[in-house]
Amino acid sequence: MKRDLEILVALLEDVEQRVEVSTYQWSPRLDGVDFEVAVGHVHLAIDDRLIDMPRPKRSPSGTWDIRVPRLTSAGHDYLDALRTADQRKRFAKWTKTKGVAGAMGLAIFRAFLSKLLD
Numbered sequence: 001m002k003r004d005l006e007i008l009v010a011l012l013e014d015v016e017q018r019v020e021v022s023t024y025q026w027s028p029r030l031d032g033v034d035f036e037v038a039v040g041h042v043h044l045a046i047d048d049r050l051i052d053m054p055r056p057k058r059s060p061s062g063t064w065d066i067r068v069p070r071l072t073s074a075g076h077d078y079l080d081a082l083r084t085a086d087q088r089k090r091f092a093k094w095t096k097t098k099g100v101a102g103a104m105g106l107a108i109f110r111a112f113l114s115k116l117l118d
Helices: 005-016 035-047 073-082 085-097 106-117
Strands: none
Touching: 005 035, 005 073, 005 085, 073 085
16 A cells, blocks of 8 residues: 555544544544545654554454554644645655655654754
8 A cells, every 4th residue: 555645644533533532443434445545644644653542443344443542642643733735735845755655754854844944
């Protein structure tokens, strides 16, 4: 699966809009995004510590057990930094000029932000 910044942002925005965090099931359904790809991006967000939740697990019957996530402080920061289209475009352009393909993890994005603020 290839990481997609737009899917990651949509996923984080979906988590951010949740008012109540509980142990009930959650389904990362994003318009136009295959469910398996959405689940893959959930795993990436967990890896980057953008969301806090148990890892999604697939039962032997093939159904997913996905608990409601919580957006971490790093997740809020990441989402806020990417919120504007201009920042997304600048980040995409920067990754291309550096020879980096696709969306990057939090550490690389922080490096990008530090360059913008210098």
